[in-house]
Amino acid sequence: MAAKGTTRRHSFSSSAASTTSSCLAASLCLASLLIIVLLFSAARPTVLPKYYRTAPQFDGRHDSSPARLENRLSCNYSDGAWVLDPDPIAPRYDHTCKEIFKGWNCIANQKTNGRDLLRWRWQPSHCGLARLDPLRFLRRFRNSNIGFVGDSLNRNMFVSLVCMLRSVSSEVRKWRPAGADRGFTFLDYNLTIVYHRTNLLVRYGSWSASDPGGALESLGYKQGYRVDVDVPEHTWADAPGFHHILIFNTGHWWWAPSKFDPVKSPMLFFEKGSPILPPITPEVGIDVALKNMVSYVEKTASIGATKFFRTQSPRHFEGGDWNEGGSCRLKKPLQSNEVEEFFSVEKNATNAEVRVINKHLYKSLQGSSFRILDITRMSEFRADAHPSTTGGKKHEDCMHWCLPGLTDTWNDILMTSLEDAGS
Ligand SMILES: *[C@@H]1O[C@H](CO)[C@@H](O)[C@H](O)[C@H]1NC(C)=O
Ligand SMILES: *[C@@H]1O[C@H](CO)[C@@H](O)[C@H](O)[C@H]1NC(C)=O
Ligand SMILES: *[C@@H]1O[C@H](CO)[C@@H](O)[C@H](O)[C@H]1NC(C)=O
Numbered sequence: 001m002a003a004k005g006t007t008r009r010h011s012f013s014s015s016a017a018s019t020t021s022s023c024l025a026a027s028l029c030l031a032s033l034l035i036i037v038l039l040f041s042a043a044r045p046t047v048l049p050k051y052y053r054t055a056p057q058f059d060g061r062h063d064s065s066p067a068r069l070e071n072r073l074s075c076n077y078s079d080g081a082w083v084l085d086p087d088p089i090a091p092r093y094d095h096t097c098k099e100i101f102k103g104w105n106c107i108a109n110q111k112t113n114g115r116d117l118l119r120w121r122w123q124p125s126h127c128g129l130a131r132l133d134p135l136r137f138l139r140r141f142r143n144s145n146i147g148f149v150g151d152s153l154n155r156n157m158f159v160s161l162v163c164m165l166r167s168v169s170s171e172v173r174k175w176r177p178a179g180a181d182r183g184f185t186f187l188d189y190n191l192t193i194v195y196h197r198t199n200l201l202v203r204y205g206s207w208s209a210s211d212p213g214g215a216l217e218s219l220g221y222k223q224g225y226r227v228d229v230d231v232p233e234h235t236w237a238d239a240p241g242f243h244h245i246l247i248f249n250t251g252h253w254w255w256a257p258s259k260f261d262p263v264k265s266p267m268l269f270f271e272k273g274s275p276i277l278p279p280i281t282p283e284v285g286i287d288v289a290l291k292n293m294v295s296y297v298e299k300t301a302s303i304g305a306t307k308f309f310r311t312q313s314p315r316h317f318e319g320g321d322w323n324e325g326g327s328c329r330l331k332k333p334l335q336s337n338e339v340e341e342f343f344s345v346e347k348n349a350t351n352a353e354v355r356v357i358n359k360h361l362y363k364s365l366q367g368s369s370f371r372i373l374d375i376t377r378m379s380e381f382r383a384d385a386h387p388s389t390t391g392g393k394k395h396e397d398c399m400h401w402c403l404p405g406l407t408d409t410w411n412d413i414l415m416t417s418l419e420d421a422g423s
Contacts, residue, residue, distance in 0.1 A: 075127035077413050078377040082333045088119045091404050092134060097163035102392065104156065106402035109390035113331045117385050117405045120333060122378050122412075132161075132408075132415040134168045138189040141245070147180070149196040149236045150249035153313040155181070156400055157247070158195040160407040161414075165193070178242040179235045194243070196236035199253035202289045203231040207268055216268055216275050224266040225259075229276070229289040232296055240301040247373065247414065248297075249310040251357040252399070254286045258323065283360075290364035298369060306418065309365055310373040310410070314354040315399045316342060316383040321350055328388050328398035333381040343380055354380070373417060375410045382406050 095107035095114075106114035122129055148158040162184055166172065171187040176194075183194035207226035209217045240246065253259070260267050260282070269276040269285045280288070297307060317326030334342065345352045358376060365372060383398075385406045391397030401407050 075124055077124050077127075077129060077416065078374045079126070080122055080124035080129075080378065082120045082378075082381055083123050085119050085121045088121070089131065091118050092131075092408065093163035093167040093404060095404075097159075097166060097403075099159050099162050099166070100403045101155070101159065103387055103397060104159070104391075104400055104403045106387055106390055106405070109387070109392070111388065111390040111402065113384060114390075114402060116331070117402055120382075122409050129409075129412055130416060132164060132412050134164045137415060138165060138169055138186060138191055141191050142189045143191070144244040145177075145192040145194065145242055146245040146247075147178075147194045147196055147236075147239045147243035148247045149198060149201070149239055150247075150310070151197075151199050151251070151253060152400060153251075154247065154249045154310065155195050155197065156403065157310070157407040157410050158193065160403055160405075161411050162193055163403065164408065164411065165191075178238040180239075181235065194239075196239050198233040198235050199250070200227065200289065201232065201236075201248070201250045201293045203228045203233045204267075206265075214275070215277055216279075219279070221266070221268060223264075224268045226270055227267045227285060227289070228270045228273075229285060230271050230292045232293060240297045240305065240307075242302075243305065244302065245306045245308075245418065246297070246301070247308045247310055248370075249312075250286075250290075251312040251361075252315070252353065254282045254357070255353055286357075286360050287364055290360065294364060294368045294370065307370045308373045308414070308417070309361060309370045311361060311376040312354045312357040313399075313401075314343065314376060314380045315351050316386060317350050317396075317398045318342075318383075322395050322399065325396075326350065326398060327396045328383050328386045330383045332384055334383050338383075339380050342383070371417060373410070373414060375413060378409065379406060 095105050100108075103109075106117070146161075148154045165186055166184075169186050169188055173185040173187055175183055175185065177183055177192065178194070179196060180194045181197035183192060185192040204225050204227040206223070207216075208223040209221060259265065266279075267282050267285060269280050269288070271288070276288075301307060315322070316328040316330075318328060320326040341347075341349065342351050343349055343355055345355050354376060362372070382401075385401055387397040387400060387402055389396055391400070
């Protein structure tokens with residue numbers, strides 16, 4: 001437990017003790033003791049600015065009285081509002097966390113509202129949302145493996161959790177278990193947190209027509225992507241058996257025309273090794289793929305594993321889509337009426353994709369043993385929380401999230417859901 005801080009203080013006092021004995025003879029003793037005292041106080045944690053209040057150690061959520069539990073279990077964490085905290089709680093990590101991908105580090109990249117992001121707190125309408133307490137988390141999930149499986153938005157959430165935990169426990173082993181893209185074991189707790197990179201969950205690769213040609217060639221297809229709806233990508237195929245807690249996502253890649261252009265490089269769906277005929281569209285393909293992957297995970301997950309599917313993360317492009325000069329320069333979260341303008345499916349809004357994808361997810365997960373981690377509604381308000389022009393890309397980044405930032409709150413909800421699940 002928190003061995004590092006303790007060790008450091010230990011060695012300090014023993015060296016102080018030996019200094020004391022050796023300098024007893026010298027007349028400089030008092031002066032050196034004074035220096036030691038000064039050094040010692042400099043090594044202690046600095047006092048937080050008044051601006052912050054400290055996080056409560058315990059709050060109502062950990063009260064297990066029947067009334068509290070009832071309130072918690074019936075709470076709808078999606079129903080709420082962002083409030084500007086006049087008296088914000090100290091951040092759990094900052095821009096110095098090395099795991100933050102450069103383009104997401106809004107404070108280091110001097111996004112004007114980079115620090116203000118931390119002052120917004122999600123307030124559910126009918127209950128409180130406790131903050132994930134990193135030490136409590138490490139102790140609680142000692143000896144376990146937690147895997148994030150999905151696209152870069154799941155990596156964003158993974159980084160948030162790693163940074164929170166590293167801020168209180170820095171002894172880590174960096175490695176890539178079970179096909180992972182990256183992972184860390186917190187050595188003092190034997191807790192492993194891993195990211196498995198996969199865009200569609202299912203395996204895909206480029207396809208081009210060959211001689212003598214089969215069914216797809218005879219339909220006139222020249223090139224595209226072969227998408228095997230029943231084969232998990234190798235990057236995570238072993239993850240269900242390895243992890244005790246899994247958090248999946250997939251979504252925007254299914255409608256990513258820069259890669260899967262419907263004409264120039266369409267998705268060509270295969271099942272049991274043969275093309276699905278007549279060819280199906282991505283709208284149908286995603287359902288078939290999800291159905292297969294859900295049942296793959298149910299079959300291969302370790303006994304007692306807790307499986308989450310995270311709902312879709314919203315994008316906030318205004319004045320055009322991502323490749324049409326769309327931007328997200330707002331400094332405050334959206335109001336409810338503005339949210340509808342951004343996401344309305346009926347109005348064919350630029351960012352309506354998020355709600356379309358969620359319909360597919362909810363349909364495919366129905367009747368499964370997955371729990372749904374619903375972060376969509378709360379995130380729809382946060383047009384202010386993307387890297388925007390500070391993302392360092394050719395196009396403005398209105399898709400990923402600044403870190404520290406919104407995905408810290410996703411992890412708060414994850415922690416809450418794990419406690420409710422009794423994990
Ligand atoms: C939770 O609240 C959201 C937002 O108000 C609403 O759309 C959703 O239907 C609610 N879910 C349940 C299970 O009541
Ligand atoms: C560390 O955790 C893993 C499970 O995640 C377990 O198999 C292993 O035995 C643990 N190691 C120790 C030393 O407890
Ligand atoms: C929706 O908007 C896109 C451009 O953003 C356009 O290409 C498409 O035709 C529109 N669809 C409908 C049904 O209006």
